Amino acid sequence: MTLLAAATKVRENAYAPYSRFKVGAALRSTAGGLHVGCNVENVAYPEGTCAEAGAIAAMIAAGDRRIAEILVIADSPAPVPPCGGCRQKIAEFADPTVPVTLCTTDGASLTMTVADLLPGAFTLAHMDKA
Numbered sequence: 821m822t823l824l825a826a827a828t829k830v831r832e833n834a835y836a837p838y839s840r841f842k843v844g845a846a847l848r849s850t851a852g853g854l855h856v857g858c859n860v861e862n863v864a865y866p867e868g869t870c871a872e873a874g875a876i877a878a879m880i881a882a883g884d885r886r887i888a889e890i891l892v893i894a895d896s897p898a899p900v901p902p903c904g905g906c907r908q909k910i911a912e913f914a915d916p917t918v919p920v921t922l923c924t925t926d927g928a929s930l931t932m933t934v935a936d937l938l939p940g941a942f943t944l945a946h947m948d949k950a
């Protein structure tokens with residue numbers, strides 16, 4: 821299954837009663853596994869858990885460790901950009917050159933790299949003197 825098909829399908833399962841904004845994410849790990857996630861909100865923290873974070877959690881739970889490519893889709897006027905927290909989470913598990921494809925349900929898409937999305941990322945190397 822393509823990342824687009826998988827993210828489109830899992831988006832239908834999103835639990836987004838507060839924002840009404842359903843998001844789906846799918847990633848391929850470097851080991852070849854396909855992992856998906858959708859956003860899951862809750863009344864105390866209505867922003868809940870993002871779709872990208874869900875897909876990363878599924879990857880880790882399945883025993884894979886690195887992202888080879890990731891795609892996110894929502895019914896937005898322009899390709900949906902991952903939030904700041906998700907950019908850092910993606911950067912934890914993906915090399916800077918890894919493609920991140922942002923899609924709309926209308927068929928628009930924009931492919932960027934992890935480095936495009938999070939320039940100057942805080943990394944382990946920044947703690948070398950600790």
Ligand code: THU
Nearest residue numbers: 839843859867870871901902903
């Ligand atoms: N959301 C995601 O799941 N991923 C994104 O990249 C942007 C935002 C979700 C979080 C929340 O459930 C809803 O969209 C509105 O912020």
